[in-house]
Amino acid sequence: MSRFSFLSSDRAVGLLFIAPFVVTALVFMVYPIAEAIRMAFFNYNPLRPDLVSYAGMSNFEFIFSDPLFWSSFGQGTVWTLLSILFQTVFGVGIALLLHRKLFGMAIFRGMLLFPYIVPTVVIALIWRWIFNPEIGVVNYGLLSVGLIGEPIYWLSTPTMAMASTIMLNVWKYTPFVVICVLARLQSVPLELYDAAKVDGAGAFRRFLDVTLPQLREVLIVVIVFRTIWTFNKFEEIYLLTKGGPGTSTFNLAVYSFEQSMASLRLGVGAATGVVMMIMLMIGSVVYLRVAGFGNEEKEA
Amino acid sequence: MDVKLQGINKSFGNVSILEDVNLLFPSRKFVTLLGPSGCGKTTLLRMIAGLEEVSAGTILFGGREVNKLAPRDRNIAMVFQSYALYPQMTVRRNLGYGLRVRKTPPAEIDDAVERVARILEIDHLLDRKPAQLSGGQRQRVALGRAMVRKPDIFLMDEPLSNLDAKLRVTMRGELRRFHLDLNATTVYVTHDQLEAMTMSDLIAVMHKGRVQQFGTPEDVYSRPANLFVAGFIGSPPMNFLDGAIDLGRFKVREAALPLPPLASGVAPGLDAVIGVRPQDLSLVDTAGSDALTGKVSLVELLGSEKLIEVQVSDRKRISVQVHAATQVALGEKVHVRFSAQSTHVFDKRTEQSLLAEAAIGEARQ
Numbered sequence: 320m321s322r323f324s325f326l327s328s329d330r331a332v333g334l335l336f337i338a339p340f341v342v343t344a345l346v347f348m349v350y351p352i353a354e355a356i357r358m359a360f361f362n363y364n365p366l367r368p369d370l371v372s373y374a375g376m377s378n379f380e381f382i383f384s385d386p387l388f389w390s391s392f393g394q395g396t397v398w399t400l401l402s403i404l405f406q407t408v409f410g411v412g413i414a415l416l417l418h419r420k421l422f423g424m425a426i427f428r429g430m431l432l433f434p435y436i437v438p439t440v441v442i443a444l445i446w447r448w449i450f451n452p453e454i455g456v457v458n459y460g461l462l463s464v465g466l467i468g469e470p471i472y473w474l475s476t477p478t479m480a481m482a483s484t485i486m487l488n489v490w491k492y493t494p495f496v497v498i499c500v501l502a503r504l505q506s507v508p509l510e511l512y513d514a515a516k517v518d519g520a521g522a523f524r525r526f527l528d529v530t531l532p533q534l535r536e537v538l539i540v541v542i543v544f545r546t547i548w549t550f551n552k553f554e555e556i557y558l559l560t561k562g563g564p565g566t567s568t569f570n571l572a573v574y575s576f577e578q579s580m581a582s583l584r585l586g587v588g589a590a591t592g593v594v595m596m597i598m599l600m601i602g603s604v605v606y607l608r609v610a611g612f613g614n615e616e617k618e619a
Numbered sequence: 620m621d622v623k624l625q626g627i628n629k630s631f632g633n634v635s636i637l638e639d640v641n642l643l644f645p646s647r648k649f650v651t652l653l654g655p656s657g658c659g660k661t662t663l664l665r666m667i668a669g670l671e672e673v674s675a676g677t678i679l680f681g682g683r684e685v686n687k688l689a690p691r692d693r694n695i696a697m698v699f700q701s702y703a704l705y706p707q708m709t710v711r712r713n714l715g716y717g718l719r720v721r722k723t724p725p726a727e728i729d730d731a732v733e734r735v736a737r738i739l740e741i742d743h744l745l746d747r748k749p750a751q752l753s754g755g756q757r758q759r760v761a762l763g764r765a766m767v768r769k770p771d772i773f774l775m776d777e778p779l780s781n782l783d784a785k786l787r788v789t790m791r792g793e794l795r796r797f798h799l800d801l802n803a804t805t806v807y808v809t810h811d812q813l814e815a816m817t818m819s820d821l822i823a824v825m826h827k828g829r830v831q832q833f834g835t836p837e838d839v840y841s842r843p844a845n846l847f848v849a850g851f852i853g854s855p856p857m858n859f860l861d862g863a864i865d866l867g868r869f870k871v872r873e874a875a876l877p878l879p880p881l882a883s884g885v886a887p888g889l890d891a892v893i894g895v896r897p898q899d900l901s902l903v904d905t906a907g908s909d910a911l912t913g914k915v916s917l918v919e920l921l922g923s924e925k926l927i928e929v930q931v932s933d934r935k936r937i938s939v940q941v942h943a944a945t946q947v948a949l950g951e952k953v954h955v956r957f958s959a960q961s962t963h964v965f966d967k968r969t970e971q972s973l974l975a976e977a978a979i980g981e982a983r984q
Contacts, residue, residue: 517696
């Protein structure tokens with residue numbers, strides 16, 4: 320077979336077609352991940368690039384013995400779990416409301432996207448004003464109706480700061496859950512509800528036995544995605560509290576950033592990223608298994 | 620339990636779906652609501668089920684008004700076109716769902732489910748989920764879910780339309796048998812006249828939100844009350860010819876076709892339409908006043924019969940069903956004979972039957 324015939328074969332043309340994707344993926348996905356993993360095994364100070372040295376496992380040893388890493392992990396887990404819990408509950412609830420056929424519902428559905436569209440930096444700055452203890456509108460409102468006797472320091476006590484970052488995350492990303500759930504709700508066969516009514520099921524039973532099972536798969540997917548995104552989330556926390564007060568709202572993303580940029584230990588930051596990636600991969604696989612995602616199709 | 624519908628009206632906004640429906644379904648009868656899509660038959664069924672509100676009129680079950688009752692309080696069961704089985708539940712749980720919701724003791728539920736599953740021959744499928752069943756099996760589970768609660772009234776919304784043709788024929792017979800076993804009043808919705816004819820005790824033919832005729836399958840087939848019923852019931856469909864009534868005969872072109880006795884008061888010269896089924900026409904050798912002459916334009920073999928289309932004028936073809944052995948060639952000139960007793964006559968303007976016996980039938984109602 321001559322060389323010419325390979326170049327003009329279907330196989331060569333096929334390779335040509337997938338080449339752009341492969342190149343893009345290599346440059347923008349595989350290379351950065353590989354580079355991050357590589358860097359996790361080196362001592363790298365961006366101000367002294369001449370002093371790069373192989374570190375072996377010492378970056379990992381460093382983070383695993385760093386109490387701040389573990390408290391960031393704990394706080395990040397709390398922030399993720401609570402954010403996801405509220406987003407899911409509110410998301411399903413709001414989707415059920417928006418699913419009703421009422422006059423003007425289209426307007427509400429449109430407004431729903433608003434928090435999702437506005438850039439995080441804008442939201443975070445506005446929230447900082449809103450939650451400002453002296454001049455913020457939240458304290459002003461609560462004080463003037465007499466619900467509180469003195470200003471609440473929303474962002475400067477550890478518990479309240481954590482609650483505020485969770486609130487921001489819930490506020491911003493609940494619409495994502497709503498949209499996914501609403502889309503699924505609209506494709507639930509109406510005859511199922513009729514059948515349940517004839518069978519004698521009340522509204523709550525119908526929700527449990529018809530609506531929820533139909534939402535199961537979409538909720539599994541939404542929860543996996545939201546968990547990954549939230550666990551890795553950096554900008555909301557950093558813009559709202561900078562991880563503070565103290566380190567009380569650090570999560571692993573903020574920890575990684577602080578190690579890389581403030582302490583100039585890029586290797587440690589990279590090692591944190593690698594640990595996060597492994598945690599999320601294991602977590603996602605276990606969760607999908609436990610939730611039984613895709614089992615229905617396999618049975619069918 | 621009998622079902623009585625009195626002056627039922629239904630509208631969605633300005634759109635009227637049902638107008639002045641008055642029907643009495645006697646206890647334990649198999650009653651079919653038959654009509655083309657959009658005639659309101661499914662809406663009427665859903666109103667009987669309580670899934671749709673009544674705009675005006677009264678629905679009575681055994682003399683008791685049920686207008687305001689929720690579906691669960693009507694002791695009805697319904698089989699849906701898509702079967703509407705709960706996908707996450709096994710067949711066993713699907714069958715027992717209605718009883719579970721009603722807090723029946725588990726042992727009783729098990730007994731009822733096993734009994735129904737045996738009758739329907741689905742006892743080997745009890746632990747499967749709907750996605751693992753064939754269309755026919757799903758259909759049986761849907762039936763079983765309706766039967767398990769021993770309802771007073773059994774409602775079915777085109778339950779056979781998702782099955783293949785062969786299975787549909789088998790299920791027709793089975794549905795009829797279950798109906799007899801169950802001792803419940805069955806209300807069945809279909810657009811398939813053959814289903815309606817084969818299974819029903821009574822048929823309500825519906826069109827444009829109104830009941831066109833309510834009677835036995837024999838009634839609606841042999842004595843259609845109006846042009847719509849005549850054209851809708853029967854396959855191949857009835858032939859219609861426009862003409863005028865003159866001295867007890869029907870003038871159409873050169874022929875004067877014989878007519879059965881007409882209702883009193885039919886004015887001479889009235890514009891009318893006659894309808895004759897292809898099965899009631901015959902080919903004859905000689906022309907005559909009771910026959911129309913034309914050329915054969917199409918011959919279709921149906922199996923034991925042949926359907927022959929005869930061009931009797933530029934714009935009019937009539938079809939004649941003859942024995943398959945009859946030899947007819949395309950383009951051949953034939954004479955089609957009409958007989959008085961199988962001719963239906965309708966007023967062209969009101970579209971109502973002009974036959975004496977139809978008038979009697981209407982008075983009886």
